[in-house]
Amino acid sequence: MSLELQNQNHTVDILPHTVRHVALRRGDHRTPEFSQLNPMQKVPVMVDNGFVLTESDAIMKYLVNKYDVPEHWYPRQPERRARVDEYTAWHHTHTRPHAAKVFILEVLLPAQTSSPVDEERLSRAVSQLDDTLEKLESMFLRRQPFLCGDDVTVADLLAVCELMQPEAGGRDVLQQSPQLQRWKSRVRAAVGDAFDQAHAVLYAVRDRRRAKL
């Protein structure tokens, strides 16, 4: 099944792929079958004719190299490429853990343990994320349209998806950051329909929670 990605500013990117759903909430990632595929028991995992690859940034870079997609996603010029590598490294120790923690404390843990939200821990996590967002804006975005320069890159995809996660709990972490909100709109525009398609499950979780209130 091919997914067509259409967006306003860039040429149509079509990468032939098949999606295999792994429902984390059902523990699909802990089955012996999946563990053999990925002993880290995590998603995403890519399988390309027997070649198994984990880590979303590695997968995206592999797809860029293999399919010769538009250069802006991961520029070839050394300094521009280095900027993307710099963000993807920093992402692991900042954006990802700090945004994930908010989601985990506000949505995942309470759902899994049927217990109330630990408000104190959540408050600290939100505060830590706010610090990281400040750095994201001042160290990376600065006055640029995108995190690594004039055009959207895989760095923007990593960041925006991480920052969308707390929306599952109805929380817009960018509420206090107009600059980052504008950046997010630009990324959405660059990605087009694929943005909402990728977030369909997240939106469903958010909407179910809202309906319960």
Add this chain to the structure above:
Amino acid sequence: MQGVCSAAAAMAVELYLDLLSQPCRSVLIFAKKNNIPHEVKQVSLMDGEQHREDFGKVSLIRKVPALQDGDFCLAESPAILLYLARKFKTPDHWYPADLQQCARIDEYLSWQHCAIRLHGSKVFWLKLMIPEVLHVEVPKEKMDAAVEELNGSLKLLEEKFLQDRPFIAGDHISLADLVAIVEVMQPVAAGLDVFGGRPKLSAWRDRVQAAIGKELFDEVHQTVMGSQERVKVMDGSKLEFSKAKILKFFM
């Protein structure tokens, strides 16, 4: 920032390093091994030099290692290593053109942040720096838990990233092995016997050291390997300003 004057030195990249830091070591080993013209600028983390105004101009992110190449400034060791490999056209095996091999390296460089790097650092701080320099007692359960986490990462390094290969990406040393080895050495420097009972890991370490050159490896690791001795005479007040942050992060 002050520029360098001579023509040869003008080609040199500036590397801002503190060799106590694991990623600084991988960058220095890479630069020296490949004869990349470079100038080392020491940044002492213990003395808080990363907070200096002039360093902020080199690294907005205020971390070491940092690279300055003319007007171009860069942080994060995987980014710096890749930049140096591409710019100075180092031998292919460090980051092969082969699609699958370089994907393996990207995969490792990505995974390691929240695995070996995190767990090895934690053991270094909990076993050595926090008790000996900050004079804060570390509860046994916390120490044991940290070692368990490190064991888990080491197991994945052996079973998923190495498997039956001599090096992570295949037959030759690459950036992945370089980044891995400096992180594995950190808990070793704190006195943890990481290699005992791990023949596969030990054999890999021997191959990596041989590929780098034992002399270069030891030279770059001299500072950190002297940690256990140094903490006996170290002035603990140096770390007071970041004590709360350190305790919050590791404990």
